[in-house]
Amino acid sequence: MNTDYISKATLGRLPIYLQYLRSVRMEKRSISATGIANALGFGEVQVRKDLGSICKRGKPKIGYVTEELIAELEMCLRCDSKGQAIIVGAGKLGQALLDYAGFSEYGLEIIAAFDSRVQNGECSEKGKPIYPFREIGGFCYRNDVHIGIITVPKEAAQEVCNEMVKNNICAIWSFAPIILTVPDHVVVMQENLALSLAHLKKQIK
Amino acid sequence: MNTDYISKATLGRLPIYLQYLRSVRMEKRSISATGIANALGFGEVQVRKDLGSICKRGKPKIGYVTEELIAELEMCLRCDSKGQAIIVGAGKLGQALLDYAGFSEYGLEIIAAFDSRVQNGECSEKGKPIYPFREIGGFCYRNDVHIGIITVPKEAAQEVCNEMVKNNICAIWSFAPIILTVPDHVVVMQENLALSLAHLKKQIK
Numbered sequence: 001m002n003t004d005y006i007s008k009a010t011l012g013r014l015p016i017y018l019q020y021l022r023s024v025r026m027e028k029r030s031i032s033a034t035g036i037a038n039a040l041g042f043g044e045v046q047v048r049k050d051l052g053s054i055c056k057r058g059k060p061k062i063g064y065v066t067e068e069l070i071a072e073l074e075m076c077l078r079c080d081s082k083g084q085a086i087i088v089g090a091g092k093l094g095q096a097l098l099d100y101a102g103f104s105e106y107g108l109e110i111i112a113a114f115d116s117r118v119q120n121g122e123c124s125e126k127g128k129p130i131y132p133f134r135e136i137g138g139f140c141y142r143n144d145v146h147i148g149i150i151t152v153p154k155e156a157a158q159e160v161c162n163e164m165v166k167n168n169i170c171a172i173w174s175f176a177p178i179i180l181t182v183p184d185h186v187v188v189m190q191e192n193l194a195l196s197l198a199h200l201k202k203q204i205k
Numbered sequence: 206m207n208t209d210y211i212s213k214a215t216l217g218r219l220p221i222y223l224q225y226l227r228s229v230r231m232e233k234r235s236i237s238a239t240g241i242a243n244a245l246g247f248g249e250v251q252v253r254k255d256l257g258s259i260c261k262r263g264k265p266k267i268g269y270v271t272e273e274l275i276a277e278l279e280m281c282l283r284c285d286s287k288g289q290a291i292i293v294g295a296g297k298l299g300q301a302l303l304d305y306a307g308f309s310e311y312g313l314e315i316i317a318a319f320d321s322r323v324q325n326g327e328c329s330e331k332g333k334p335i336y337p338f339r340e341i342g343g344f345c346y347r348n349d350v351h352i353g354i355i356t357v358p359k360e361a362a363q364e365v366c367n368e369m370v371k372n373n374i375c376a377i378w379s380f381a382p383i384i385l386t387v388p389d390h391v392v393v394m395q396e397n398l399a400l401s402l403a404h405l406k407k408q409i410k
Contacts, residue, residue, distance in 0.1 A: 005407075006407060008400065008404045011403055011404055011407065012400045077403070083406065085402065092297045092298075092304070092330075093297075093298070093301035093305075095297050096296070096297035096298035096301055097398065099297070100398065100399070102382050102398070102399040103398075103399045103402060105399055106399050106400070106402070106403035106406075107403075108399065108406065146409065147402070147405070147406060170409055170410065171405050171406060171408065171409045173401065173405050177307050177310075185410055187405065187408045187409060187410060189401065189404075189405045189408075191401065192217060193305065193307070193308075194305070194307040194308045194311050194313065195213065195216060195217045195311070196378065196396065197290065197308060197311065197313055197352070197354075197378055198216055198282070198308075198312075198313060199213045199216055199394075200352070200376050200378050200392065201288065201311075201313065201352060201376060202210075202211060203376065203392045203394075204351065204352075204375055204392060205375065205390055205392060
């Protein structure tokens with residue numbers, strides 16, 4: 001199944017389905033979309049649509065085979081080897097992300113950080129390695145890393161971005177408030193935390 | 206003008222318009238949507254729509270009076286006194302947000318953090334105050350704060366949320382991976398950083 005174009009909203013619900021199905025796998029060999037919807041307080045149409053984007057429809061009167069659906073969800077959330085990411089900029093935000101445990105839910109792991117202020121290898125609080133920035137190339141090559149996260153000040157962001165692209169990073173998540181220039185094959189997601197907070201403020205009733 | 210329902214995408218472009226207009230205010234007394242669109246590489250329709258959501262249309266053949274448009278943008282981005290926020294959870298992420306300078310672009314400021322592990326007042330690297338959690342009530346009341354940010358572990362998030370609501374916080378930005386229960390008048394925005402990274406990974410070409 002091609003799950004490339006799954007929406008962000010659907011993707012956000014997949015770990016919830018997975019967690020629920022794992023909790024009932026011993027007692028329910030099969031489960032219907034209605035059953036899942038009722039248990040989670042979601043709409044039935046939404047559940048059918050979400051699950052339809054990752055696997056075939058359930059069978060009439062039976063629904064989904066629980067173990068098969070669990071396997072499909074696991075595969076969608078962490079099937080490939082592209083889940084390893086590196087981060088450049090080991091300031092407070094960078095180290096917070098480096099040590100954040102929640103990425104594993106999506107089969108993702110930030111395996112190392114790089115920082116130009118680091119001279120020899122260091123460790124984060126949770127023991128993740130932080131290397132000098134100049135070592136990024138060899139590291140990405142050896143570990144087949146394709147996802148990069150930028151948490152450096154905006155003045156340094158484009159240079160870091162260029163170095164990532166040169167080293168086969170093809171997906172970049174940037175927290176620097178600057179528009180990055182990248183080749184066509186590279187996808188960039190700009191995170192603007194100030195904008196998120198401003199948007200929340202606008203919603204005050 | 207009621208700018209309550211401005212979209213997040215539009216809101217994201219307002220600081221770009223403002224920056225551009227400030228840079229040309231000496232040479233251009235008036236400016237057209239076409240002129241702005243060309244200068245910024247935006248579509249004309251988009252510029253008209255964005256500006257239409259914060260002020261009246263420009264006049265035919267003249268466009269907008271530059272100073273008036275600057276004033277409208279400034280008002281929309283920081284007019285009211287609701288721009289002060291507090292944060293609970295002074296770990297790495299909390300302190301990174303506390304010291305982040307980019308919020309001021311939207312007239313926002315995180316004025317203090319609170320943490321249950323803090324016994325007496327402390328300071329962040331940039332000199333922002335970090336208080337014991339028990340002091341949140343008095344602080345919010347004295348400073349008329351209505352925006353709260355939650356960066357505590359998920360186990361503590363609902364309790365922190367309840368305390369915020371009790372102290373007149375009506376907009377909550379939560380980084381804890383848990384669905385918070387709040388009264389109807391409170392707006393909650395859930396930030397799921399793992400989901401953002403997972404979504405980026407799905408877009409790899």
